[in-house]
Amino acid sequence: MAVAITTNIREKVGGRNPRRDRRDGRIPAIVYGRGEEPVPVCVPLKEIEKAVHSNTRVVELRGLPGNPQVAIREVQWAPVGEDIVHVDFVRIALDEVxxxxxxxxxxxxxxxxxxxxxxxxxxxxxxxxxxxxxxxxxxxxxxxxxxxxxxxxxxxxxxxxxxxxxxxxxxxxxxxxIPVIKGEEETAETFDMPERIGEDKTEEGAGETKEG
Amino acid sequence: MATQPKRVKWRKMQRGRIRGRASRGNKLSVGEYGIQALEPCWLAARQIEAGRIAANHYLAGEGRVIVAVFPDKSVTATPAETRMGKGKGEPEFYAAVVRPGTIIYEIKGASEINAKTALNRAAHKMPIRCRLVHRRPKQ
Known part of the structure; x- marks a missing residue:
């Protein structure tokens, strides 16, 4: 039994619109697969969070024509924090592997x-x-x-x-x-200057000195 | 030993600004647990090393600590009691540029309680606020 999620089709996509959707508690998402045109949608934050945290795989998108069964293919998370940013749904048939x-x-x-x-x-x-x-x-x-x-x-x-x-x-x-045990290396307090690429060792530092 | 580049093309760098959040290096790659920066900073090589040692000593061979940042930015300083001018100072140390969201350490193969304690100890060596992250179940 698939979990049902209320879905609205997104009329305005791109730019500041996804940010506005997220501010209003709707997560932008996309539905694609099975040779049909991709449909940008948005889903309520609470419903998608509940589905993701309960490890649900197959959901029913209510509000789209035919209430398609979809699998959650990818969830994008904010780099910091636990916020869901975007969800990918892929259309599936219940009798297809x-x-x-x-x-x-x-x-x-x-x-x-x-x-x-x-x-x-x-x-x-x-x-x-x-x-x-x-x-x-x-x-x-x-x-x-x-x-x-x-x-x-x-x-x-x-x-x-x-x-x-x-x-x-x-x-x-x-x-x-079995890890290879290396002796604990001592922390060097001194700062060693790394070698410069293309620097001639015989004229070390010559390129850095200023005349005059 | 504190890490630093073996070879560099240019010895001195411009400082730059740390803007925005980490768009890469913000997910756990190999470990099950890690610490994530919540503030921007230049993380000096010796600070990275201090955190690594703190975590490794606590784990005492259980699991493995992975350092997920590398100090590749040279930081210059002018010596004390030097008059103004005379050009840019000499490199003093190397640092990693850390944005909010950057994963700094990861731990794999350790028990949850030990990994969390070890990472907490490493986080205390950091000059910034950090948070503990763990791997999410695959969707």
């Missing part, structure tokens, strides 16, 4: 990090291919049994029902690595 990115959540403390190992997670999101109704909220992986130097790859994870991982089976999701 779509590809979306889903966050990977690692559960537990690996036994390998009790020593010197540290947990490294190169893959924080996995692309999955599934029907809109089957999109998992999050992919949870239990890493308690992960030892030093061991890794979990995509092929080691059982996908949820109706979901296919599109990433390569050998893609590393997480691993416990």
């Amino acid at each position: 779509i590809i979306v990115s889903v966050s990977v959540d690692l559960v537990g403390t690996p036994k390998g990090i009790s020593g010197e190992g540290i947990l490294d997670q190169p893959t924080k999101e996995l692309e999955v291919s599934c029907l809109p109704a089957d999109i998992p909220e999050i992919i949870t992986i239990n890493i308690v049994e992960l030892g030093e130097g061991e890794e979990i790859r995509v092929k080691d994870v059982a996908p949820p029902e109706g979901v296919i991982f599109t990433a390569g089976p050998d893609t590393i999701i997480c691993r416990v690595i």
Whole structure:
């Protein structure tokens, strides 16, 4: 069951208009996909915030012709603060497979990090291919049994029902690595002048001195 | 050791002004937690190093601290008790230009409580207000 969001078509786009919309509690957004023309819309801030924070993927846009079902493809955030700036919606069909990115959540403390190992997670999101109704909220992986130097790859994870991982089976999701310990370097109090590009070392500083 | 460029094309720079917010370097790239600048500043190389050491000492090998800024701006100063004139002073230190929104440090592979405490300690070494940020679930 998709969450319904009230939508208005934006008549005035660009320039100062999005800023005015945000000031009035409406977030600018765009709806595109499935070969149709993109439609600039705005959605109420509270409704979209609720949908985003509850990790909703599929929403129904009320107010557009046909009340289309769309997936939230991208949310743009303000560089400072927690404000949503813009949202991209992509049109979907409920009976067609779509590809979306889903966050990977690692559960537990690996036994390998009790020593010197540290947990490294190169893959924080996995692309999955599934029907809109089957999109998992999050992919949870239990890493308690992960030892030093061991890794979990995509092929080691059982996908949820109706979901296919599109990433390569050998893609590393997480691993416990042993960091190379370097001696703590002493902080240099003196300031060393860096070398100048194109400077002839035999005439060091000659280019900087002024005559007269 | 405090970082600075290995080679530079010009030794001295114009000061410039810090205007606006960070349009890049404002998102976590590899870490799960980080600190984000809330004010503009020139972050000196030794301040960056002090924060890095503070975070690393607290973590004691758990996880990894990533410094997300690099001091590439030379800052010049005229020596004390020098008469006016005689040209621009000599470079004294290198600094990173930080705008509000810039991520300064990131931490990966550490537990939430330790990462937050380590970043809090690093934030105390900063000359500006900072806030803690963490990775959002992918939409």
